[in-house]
Amino acid sequence: MEREIPSNNDSTTLEVNGLHKSYGELDVLKGVSLSAQEGDVVTMIGASGSGKSTFLRCINLLELPTAGEIKLQGEAVEFKSGKDSLIPSNKRQVERFRAQLGMVFQSFNLWQHMTVMQNVIEGPVQVLKKSKAEALEVAEQILNRVGLWEKRNEYPAFMSGGQQQRAAIARALAMEPSVMLFDEPTSALDPELVGEVLKVIQSLAEEGRTMIMVTHEMKFARDVSTQVIYLHEGIIEEQGPPSQVFNNPKSERCKQFVQSVH
Amino acid sequence: MEREIPSNNDSTTLEVNGLHKSYGELDVLKGVSLSAQEGDVVTMIGASGSGKSTFLRCINLLELPTAGEIKLQGEAVEFKSGKDSLIPSNKRQVERFRAQLGMVFQSFNLWQHMTVMQNVIEGPVQVLKKSKAEALEVAEQILNRVGLWEKRNEYPAFMSGGQQQRAAIARALAMEPSVMLFDEPTSALDPELVGEVLKVIQSLAEEGRTMIMVTHEMKFARDVSTQVIYLHEGIIEEQGPPSQVFNNPKSERCKQFVQSVH
Amino acid sequence: MEHALEILSYNPPGWGGALLRGLASTLQIALGAYLLGLIIGFAGAFGKIYGGPILRGSLKVYTTIIRAIPELVLILLLFYAGGDLLNYILESMGFARVEINAVAAGIYVIGFVQGAYSIEVLRGAFLAVPAGQIEAAKAIGMSWWKCHTRVVIPAMLPFALPGLANLWLIATKETALLAVIGLSELALVTKQATGTTKSFFTLYMAAGALYLCVTLASNVIFGFIERHYRRGQPVQG
Amino acid sequence: AELKVGFAAENYAPFTEKGADGKWTGWEVEIKDALCEAMGEECTVVEIAWDGIIPALMSKKMDVIIASMSITDERKKTINFSDKYYNTPAVIVAPKSSSISGDPASVKGKIVGVQVSTIHANYVEKHFTDAEAKSYNTFDEHNQDLVSGRVDAVVGDSLAMQPFLTSDAGKAFEIKGELNDVEVFGPGVGVGMRKEDTELEAKVNAAIAKIRADGTYDKISKKYFDFDIYGGN
Amino acid sequence: MEWFPGEWYWIPEYFPKLLDGLWLTIKLLVLSIVIGMSLAIPIGLVQVTGPRPLAWLAKGFCTVIRGTPLLIQLWLIYYGIGSFFPQWGLNETFLWPYLRAGFPYAVFAFSISVAGYVGEVMRGAFRGVPKGELEAARSIGMSPFQILRRVWLPRALQNVFPTLTGEFILTLKATPLASTITVFEVYGIGSQIRQETYLIYEPLLLIALIYLCLAGPLIMMFNYLENKIPKRVS
Numbered sequence A, B: 001m002e003r004e005i006p007s008n009n010d011s012t013t014l015e016v017n018g019l020h021k022s023y024g025e026l027d028v029l030k031g032v033s034l035s036a037q038e039g040d041v042v043t044m045i046g047a048s049g050s051g052k053s054t055f056l057r058c059i060n061l062l063e064l065p066t067a068g069e070i071k072l073q074g075e076a077v078e079f080k081s082g083k084d085s086l087i088p089s090n091k092r093q094v095e096r097f098r099a100q101l102g103m104v105f106q107s108f109n110l111w112q113h114m115t116v117m118q119n120v121i122e123g124p125v126q127v128l129k130k131s132k133a134e135a136l137e138v139a140e141q142i143l144n145r146v147g148l149w150e151k152r153n154e155y156p157a158f159m160s161g162g163q164q165q166r167a168a169i170a171r172a173l174a175m176e177p178s179v180m181l182f183d184e185p186t187s188a189l190d191p192e193l194v195g196e197v198l199k200v201i202q203s204l205a206e207e208g209r210t211m212i213m214v215t216h217e218m219k220f221a222r223d224v225s226t227q228v229i230y231l232h233e234g235i236i237e238e239q240g241p242p243s244q245v246f247n248n249p250k251s252e253r254c255k256q257f258v259q260s261v262h
Numbered sequence C: 001m002e003h004a005l006e007i008l009s010y011n012p013p014g015w016g017g018a019l020l021r022g023l024a025s026t027l028q029i030a031l032g033a034y035l036l037g038l039i040i041g042f043a044g045a046f047g048k049i050y051g052g053p054i055l056r057g058s059l060k061v062y063t064t065i066i067r068a069i070p071e072l073v074l075i076l077l078l079f080y081a082g083g084d085l086l087n088y089i090l091e092s093m094g095f096a097r098v099e100i101n102a103v104a105a106g107i108y109v110i111g112f113v114q115g116a117y118s119i120e121v122l123r124g125a126f127l128a129v130p131a132g133q134i135e136a137a138k139a140i141g142m143s144w145w146k147c148h149t150r151v152v153i154p155a156m157l158p159f160a161l162p163g164l165a166n167l168w169l170i171a172t173k174e175t176a177l178l179a180v181i182g183l184s185e186l187a188l189v190t191k192q193a194t195g196t197t198k199s200f201f202t203l204y205m206a207a208g209a210l211y212l213c214v215t216l217a218s219n220v221i222f223g224f225i226e227r228h229y230r231r232g233q234p235v236q237g
Numbered sequence D: 001a002e003l004k005v006g007f008a009a010e011n012y013a014p015f016t017e018k019g020a021d022g023k024w025t026g027w028e029v030e031i032k033d034a035l036c037e038a039m040g041e042e043c044t045v046v047e048i049a050w051d052g053i054i055p056a057l058m059s060k061k062m063d064v065i066i067a068s069m070s071i072t073d074e075r076k077k078t079i080n081f082s083d084k085y086y087n088t089p090a091v092i093v094a095p096k097s098s099s100i101s102g103d104p105a106s107v108k109g110k111i112v113g114v115q116v117s118t119i120h121a122n123y124v125e126k127h128f129t130d131a132e133a134k135s136y137n138t139f140d141e142h143n144q145d146l147v148s149g150r151v152d153a154v155v156g157d158s159l160a161m162q163p164f165l166t167s168d169a170g171k172a173f174e175i176k177g178e179l180n181d182v183e184v185f186g187p188g189v190g191v192g193m194r195k196e197d198t199e200l201e202a203k204v205n206a207a208i209a210k211i212r213a214d215g216t217y218d219k220i221s222k223k224y225f226d227f228d229i230y231g232g233n
Numbered sequence E: 001m002e003w004f005p006g007e008w009y010w011i012p013e014y015f016p017k018l019l020d021g022l023w024l025t026i027k028l029l030v031l032s033i034v035i036g037m038s039l040a041i042p043i044g045l046v047q048v049t050g051p052r053p054l055a056w057l058a059k060g061f062c063t064v065i066r067g068t069p070l071l072i073q074l075w076l077i078y079y080g081i082g083s084f085f086p087q088w089g090l091n092e093t094f095l096w097p098y099l100r101a102g103f104p105y106a107v108f109a110f111s112i113s114v115a116g117y118v119g120e121v122m123r124g125a126f127r128g129v130p131k132g133e134l135e136a137a138r139s140i141g142m143s144p145f146q147i148l149r150r151v152w153l154p155r156a157l158q159n160v161f162p163t164l165t166g167e168f169i170l171t172l173k174a175t176p177l178a179s180t181i182t183v184f185e186v187y188g189i190g191s192q193i194r195q196e197t198y199l200i201y202e203p204l205l206l207i208a209l210i211y212l213c214l215a216g217p218l219i220m221m222f223n224y225l226e227n228k229i230p231k232r233v234s
Ligand SMILES: Nc1ncnc2c1ncn2[C@@H]1O[C@H](COP(=O)(O)OP(=O)(O)OP(=O)(O)O)[C@@H](O)[C@H]1O
Pocket: A157, A158, A159, A160, A161, A162, A163, A188, A189, A190, B023, B026, B028, B046, B047, B048, B049, B050, B051, B052, B053, B054, B055, B106
């Protein structure tokens, strides 16, 4: 598109500028910006209700922002303005973007009428147009990696919380997206599995993928992330490398928050 | 009931003996026992899929055990044997027990057709037959305590994950039950709120209530609980005061598990 | 009993054959109308959900008016008054009159009415699908069409099927109204048979049994579809 | 051009009856054939249920209706009728043991069943003011209720009553009296036509007169009835 | 009424009858819906919860009621069963005025019809309520009836309001069948007018208008109920 401003940095995978989102009266995001390179692991921390999930959901346009700009690999999402939010004007582009943006939902959102295996191969077969055999092969690898191979033929409703969460992670991984949006991907997992999953995330980052992760695992945020964002009531109160955010925060609120980790 | 064995310990609030549960072929619980006194905080830890939720759900008979015994305040649940599980034979008793057993579900299970406030006062008004005014007063206190007062008129579908979890906790607290069953009650909460909620739990224990909590917060299990149970594939592998389970576990599996906390 | 067998024997003067032919005609019209209704239903339901204010408004008018007006009125209006109007226009433009085919007209009219009910059944079912299920489909980049065929429709069908099954059964009975445009189907044949033989009980029972057979067969088919789409859904009981 | 004759799809024995073989039989059917022959027209039958018969006439799906339609002033405002082609008396039927007669006093406080929107209903409304009139959609229905005792008497067409009175169920009932009131009953039954088809009306009237005159009418009627169905002049 | 095309001279003459018919229609509709719904709820529920024999019974009931034309049901109830009552000597009792009239039979027939069709809808609706929400209700010690009244039923209804509206409108439009058993409700009166005047469209249009006035509020009421609880759509 002609209107598009050429991206100023070649390896910037995801760029969000001045994102606003409100639900009616309630302003949830009040101008949030973010820029992530290939291989970056950006963690978002912040209090419950501060707008973390909303931010992730805006990135892949499940919620339509009220204002702002979203760029993937230098290409901006084409918006037109609607009644109370921006509206993407190019459906194809949205689909293309979403296929590159993997998402693990806070509430999993597994398809209830499909088994774990069907959930995992659905995207590769239907969206990426892979052959079923190929998709099954990749799925087998991933399911083994998250320890769900035995449950592959089970329906989500009959699985434990942690199993469902792992299935959701597997489903997102199977799409091999260039950017992954994780919304508290380890909330239902035991410490062993948390370690497992974080390892997976780290290895993906090493492959050059970009990870944006909402998490309450401060340990992980501190150790692995390249950038930490502290969101407070819809505003970025603190942003920087983990050392700065955790050890030397400028914001009083942020200091309090990171210290509360018992 | 005449058949009932008199409880051997007056302050034993909850006693579970040899609980078995299987789903068809799958044996989930293979003889789990537990005994908790007034004021006890029992934490259950264990890998995903080890049967923790199933155990809690068996205690208040949402899942019917295949075998075993459940006693509340010395009174045993009356069972008759059914086709593939025990079946409670006294409906009134079950309702009475459940009103004393508060439960916070792993997946929250808020009533979607009610606002937060309505969710919270439902039990007190309908089951405990409190007046609406009285219920509202208690609800106000509790909602303030979990920081949801502002969201009291919101429907669950429009709330963040952490807000929903807090609403679920508030709903259970409002019943003022003598035993609380918590299934990972802090999974969706940020560290500050985790601290808040754990404080609430501790204070309830001090009031003399009994808490059974499934959690992945090892820090909490170690600091606050009077008893830790490590469940592994449906069997209690390790059980005892936190000092023993965390610092000196007999089981190799358990040692590995508690060490994995990064 | 013997008398009943005589009345129901296949060959005239027995009415058995005539009843079966009536049934065939009923099924033909009902099936056509039902399918037409389903197409209108899906299109209309999605129109009501995704459409702009004008589309939504006109669909609301459609579902309100078409459902509220008695079918007989619609059939008479569309077939006779509509046909007159069409011929009037054709003649004034110098074309020859056309005869509207009664079967086609019947299918269109009943299908048109069924559509109004289907829209609402399907709209309700759509809204019953948890939003998260649809979001997950969108999030992996499914197109609108894929998202609906792979996720939305399978998830909404369990909610819609009881209502849709009712509509099908109603369609099989609604065909009776088409007697006013000269179509002969099961209900009219039954009426004619009773008029001649005065054996109300025997004939009504026979017609009832035929309808019931259709229902039993439909139950099997709808039951199968519903079980298929409810797979993975735990029972509450 | 050919003449499209409309029949009501519902059977009305012994006038029009469609058999299981799909063939129409009955007195009116034969009269139709005779009329068509007298007019020198090729006739085709169009059968439409009662509810659609007038609309079908109006939208030219049929040209004439031969369906035992009684001529009334009210209806004449909408369609045209030929001269009458038959006229049968109205009768009141009650259990043999009953004291009911055609006299209005005898039905005081009784329940009288009639077919709705017929000249018979009009008669009951006008004359049996002290009786409770109960309306039915069809003839068969009020006879059913006569048998089950829900109505004490029924008023209807004498001819249509005949098969009932000779049936098993009707054995216990009899005609208690003939009812007359030209003002209510009108001239009788006519062929229905569109108002603008005056030429056709003349043709039909001529045909009726012709078959009356040449004996065809009587020949046909003899096969069905043992009395004069034309009903006097 | 020169301002409106068509023949309307008959309105004053039939006005009282139309009014009576309208009142009959309303009574029929309201009674059938109320009685029918109170049957439909247990019929739908029992098919989800069991016990098995009752579930089969309910399923069978729905199949038979939905599987046979309402006209035949009406006919069997009124002319079939109803005609036995005098034979049993009931015509000598105080019940006779009620048993003789068509109205109670009509209400009965329409009620079981609503029960059959809506029972099927409610089965699906009950089945569709997330299990977890029922468990939450159980876990606080609600009795089965409380669960039904406070959680299961309202949640089930929420998902089928549009379908229910349709079923009730279908009931409204089935009421004309009552005229076959001597209950001449507003549509029956309309047919009467058509028969007596041979007017085609005018009486039908009036009836259509009246039906619109009856169905409109019904649709609006259910729309209101449906929208009372906000839904998150994607
Ligand atoms: N309704 C069910 N039908 C069949 N299997 C089930 C059902 N519910 C749970 N399971 C299985 O039982 C096992 C134990 O499940 P449970 O929910 O108790 O695990 P958990 O210890 O709570 O795990 P998590 O920490 O992941 O929540 C799992 O393997 C699960 O798949």
